[in-house]
Amino acid sequence: MEMENETKEERVSEWSELTRECLINILSRLTLEDRWRGTILVCKSWFNAFKEPSLHSLFNLDPHFDSPPESTHWWTPEFDAKIDSMLRSVVQWANTSLTEIRIRHCSDRSLALVSQRCPNLEVLSIRSCPRVTDDSISKIALSCPKLRELDISYCYEITHESLLLIGRNCPNLKVLKRNLMNWLDPSQHKGIVPDEYLNGCPQDGDSEAAAIANSMPHLEWLEIRFSKLSVRGLNSICQGCPNLEILDLSGCANLTSRDIVNATSSLAHVKDIIKPNFYIPRSVFHTERYGHWNLYDERFQTDVFRI
Known part of the structure; x- marks a missing residue:
């Protein structure tokens, strides 16, 4: 022994x-x-x-959110606090060497430190962050000029004002992902995402489109799934972002196939345009709120409601 x-x-x-x-x-x-x-x-x-800085130049938690089913626990302030704690530690250990952050469910508390300590940040992906607001994103815009990729999908407290600041202060931005949840059929999120958050889906699609068009001329990849922009907003994006190669318009219910073809005809470098491609639930089709679906014969031109 x-x-x-x-x-x-x-x-x-x-x-x-x-x-x-x-x-x-x-x-x-x-x-x-x-x-x-x-x-x-x-x-x-x-x-x-x-705690060696070189070990923390990249911080990617996305794989840990992609594999398990989404949990109601992720949408609580307590879970935010845990993610914030991890991110703050990484930022401190990285000592300005942090260039890529891919996380979810953080808050303004940790992003404020990112804006102070990460001048070399190039990628920021913060999907599904209900407590991230314009306050921290505006600081990111002013402090991280090397940003080339930004994903703020499902972050409903971020507005077109932040998009405008990001575009004006981050000239290297090539990729923007500003996807919204499926507001046409929110059943996939029901019981997981808080109802008040689901109901808070941003309405100002054209304001966001204008901010993108007026400040992001070098954009090459744009995802705006389930945006409520109109053809006017799409036209402004196509005119203001002539270098677009990838354009994802999945779920953009206010656009017709004709709208998309006409608006994107000026994009000389485009490689892939993902058009609205979804089934309209019967409950949505018959409600007064979405009465514009009575025009489905123009918008959907195949037997399974596809554009």
Whole structure:
């Protein structure tokens, strides 16, 4: 028994006495989950190595949200606080080397620190963040001029004013994803996303389109799924963003096939236009609120309501 204990102690000693360079090399080969759930708990020297700035230039939690079913727990302030805590730690450890952030359900509290400490940020993806507002995004716009990709999908407290600031202050922006939830058939989100949030879907599609058109001339990839923009808004985007290659208009219910063809005919570099392609629930079709669907014979030209 005594010899067995000595062997264990020797093994612990050997691992803890690895040089910092060796530890950093080991940690760099591990997944993000393995680092956070295992290595930082080994001993003090491992934790110190874990805080090496080069290990935190990228912070991507998206895979951990994509695999399990969406949870009501994700939409609570308590969950936001946990994500905020992780992001604040990464920002501090990265020491200005952080260039890519892909997370969800953070809040203004952590993004305020990002705007202060991440001048080299190039990618910011913060989908499904009900407590991110114009306040933090405006600070990001003013402090992160190297931004080239922004995903603010399902962030309903962010308005066209932030889009305008981002466009004017981030000249390298090439990718913008501003997708909304399926307001035509919200059943896929029902019981998970709070009702008051689902009902708060932004109405100002043309205001957002104008902000994009007037400030993002170098945009190449634009996703605005389920936006409520009209043909006027689409025309302004196509005129103001002549370099568009990818344009995703899935679920944009106010656009006809003819509208899209006419508006996008001026895009010389376009490679893929994803048109509205959805089934209209009978409950939506018969409600007075969506009476414009009576024009379906013009908008939907195949037997399964496709454009």
